[in-house]
Amino acid sequence: MTGTPKALRLHIGIFGRTNTGKSSFVNLITGQSTSIVSPIAGTTTDVVRKSMELLPIGPVTFLDTAGINDDSGLGELRINRTHEALNSSDIAILLVEPGVWTKYEEGLVADAAKQKTPLILVINKTDLYVDSGVPSIGKDIDSTHTMHVSCISAEKNPAERELIMQEFKRIILTLCPDEFLDPPTILGDLLPSNVVCPHVVLIVPIDLQAPKGRIILPQVQSIRDALDFNAAVSVVKESEYPMFLKKLAVPPDLVVCDSQVANRMVADTPKDIPCTTFSILFSRYKGNITTLAEGAATIHRLKAGDKVLIAEACSHHPLEDDIGRVKIPTWLHEKTGLNLECTHAAGKDYPADLSVFSLIIHCGACTLTRRETLWRIEQARSTGIPITNYGIAISVLQGVAERTLSPFPEALDAYQFVKHDSERGATP
Ligand SMILES: Nc1nc2c(ncn2[C@@H]2O[C@H](COP(=O)(O)OP(=O)(O)OP(=O)(O)O)[C@@H](O)[C@H]2O)c(=O)[nH]1
Ligand code: SF4
Ligand SMILES: [Mg+2]
Known part of the structure; x- marks a missing residue:
């Protein structure tokens, strides 16, 4: 410091x-x-x-x-x-x-x-x-x-x-x-400084949830950031990624994917190629990635009946297979084998009393400023309640967090410390 x-x-x-x-x-x-x-x-x-x-x-x-x-x-x-x-x-x-x-x-x-x-x-x-x-x-x-x-x-x-x-x-x-x-850069600092024109591969699923005719803002911002760092960017669908990788004469310097296909990306990417997800990049850009990674490790120490707050910063119309309302609660249950009490809060409903929750899983906060996101993280931290976000939680639930957090050593250490502590059965 x-x-x-x-x-x-x-x-x-x-x-x-x-x-x-x-x-x-x-x-x-x-x-x-x-x-x-x-x-x-x-x-x-x-x-x-x-x-x-x-x-x-x-x-x-x-x-x-x-x-x-x-x-x-x-x-x-x-x-x-x-x-x-x-x-x-x-x-x-x-x-x-x-x-x-x-x-x-x-x-x-x-x-x-x-x-x-x-x-x-x-x-x-x-x-x-x-x-x-x-x-x-x-x-x-x-x-x-x-x-x-x-x-x-x-x-x-x-x-x-x-x-x-x-x-x-x-x-x-x-x-x-x-x-x-001011946030740190999105991904430019993760690229090797000794490589002329480093290569970033972005894996972008084009599924039903993808907006028609365009790619979403975090993906656009990542492309712009890579260009600002004189990098070349390839954008590819997850189905084409393995073939694309084979065609490359030189391995890419960084691979970034949508959280929901993180397990596929990890399986398809050789261990020496750094890879992460857009949500994890934005955990750092928008908030405090170390606190959020540490919070995500709490998933390993949840107990039956624990209350989990799933918080969304805006009140969008929930989709049929909504990530916050359907997918994350289902994956949490599958991963932990526990019956947990998941509560949803959207928009201005953010609870004033966080102390009843064992974990807060927050959305990517794309409509909040960095100041507002940091304040939500701090509110949880000062109440002693672990907080994470969808992106890091999904990597934990898919069992690939160690890999997707590896470009951020401090966050990875914080995650592993709490995770190993839970495995030893220690209380916080
Ligand atoms: N009762 C009471 N006394 C206080 C409080 N805060 C400070 N004091 C006392 O007020 C006196 C002055 O405190 P300092 O912190 O030295 O004040 P200062 O503004 O730095 O003073 P200078 O450096 O002389 O300008 C000390 O005797 C403190 O113990 C308080 O909240 N309540
Ligand atoms: S990530 Fe953005 S769109 Fe999704 S719930 Fe949060 S603020 Fe709303
Ligand atoms: Mg003084």
């Missing part, structure tokens, strides 16, 4: 008057005592940087700044440093004490707005007002970006830290500039 270039890390600046609890807040979020905390105003005298991995966003750097008071008479240098910190912040956090709103806060909100830096207002030390009620700061600030926290209570009660972290991540994910959520 420390190797992540500076520009690719989200910088979160922590601002506030002296003693509002900035250093306590940074320590609480990072889970480390990096910044010195003390009741003496002006403890932090220069910007203290702390980097961490904040899932699901990735690497972030917190800038704990020196507190400023209207009458502090602090050195100009310190004030300039704090302003520089605002310039380097992608998101600013303003810590205040309940009921206190001065020219300083007014100025910081105005400066952040001028720079178009998203701002989170953290009203700290709420524990001091448990009897009297937290006084309002008398300012109308967007309440969706406001958190009420108490660093001291969270220190004493670790469950509160979890709640604060969840709320904090939700707000950060909402405000995070798009470039930090």
Whole structure:
């Protein structure tokens, strides 16, 4: 993580008057005592940087700044440093004490707005007002970006830290500039860099479910991505693939197929040719492939009666042999031999309480943004419920996940770790 270039890390600046609890807040979020905390105003005298991995966003750097008071008479240098910190912040956090709103806060909100830096207002030390009620700061600030926290209570009660972290991540994910959520490439980075014009073979079934006269968007996007990486692309039906492979003088550098024919592709493709599915490529492009692969391994540890949520991001008209409603529940039953309770949720019906489920199998989320998909993954992760998606689940159900995940070593490791754990009969 420390190797992540500076520009690719989200910088979160922590601002506030002296003693509002900035250093306590940074320590609480990072889970480390990096910044010195003390009741003496002006403890932090220069910007203290702390980097961490904040899932699901990735690497972030917190800038704990020196507190400023209207009458502090602090050195100009310190004030300039704090302003520089605002310039380097992608998101600013303003810590205040309940009921206190001065020219300083007014100025910081105005400066952040001028720079178009998203701002989170953290009203700290709420524990001091448990009897009297937290006084309002008398300012109308967007309440969706406001958190009420108490660093001291969270220190004493670790469950509160979890709640604060969840709320904090939700707000950060909402405000995070798009470039930090930019997806990796679809497939270009899987191609060998030392081969001139690498060759990608895409296996595209043309069956009843294929739209008439065209190929679907993920396939088009994969072709475009391959071209962006100066690769050649062949598109072939699964029935013609074995013959096509035989005709090639040089083996392809990557083969990608529709999830539903993954077992055929694996059987027909020599072991030294990397192969995967479109859905797996898009697990990474849209979400977090490692978390989704780890979640898929839960299929190996399901027990009779377990509840499985099959979630679809849009409410399309279900087909006769619908993948979410018919095929996946049937394959799950065939693979595990268990009677499972499969619940479906489509569109906006996504359940608020995920804790009753043993596994969530989500659709490919083609109508959701990467931000929305990451948030759904994070919601499941923070509730401790494994989550996967149709594509990876189908590879597991077909018994070919080890092969189709192999182009993504981290995801494969996560999958195998949980799978082997289940085989040894260990509980999570
Ligand atoms: N009661 C209460 N005290 C808190 C809370 N958070 C921090 N404090 C206390 O407030 C004092 C100041 O905390 P710091 O984290 O050092 O504040 P700071 O904003 O970094 O201060 P400077 O670096 O001096 O600007 C310390 O005595 C903390 O223990 C809280 O939520 N509740
Ligand atoms: S993959 Fe796309 S079309 Fe299918 S259910 Fe999900 S959002 Fe709807
Ligand atoms: Mg401090």
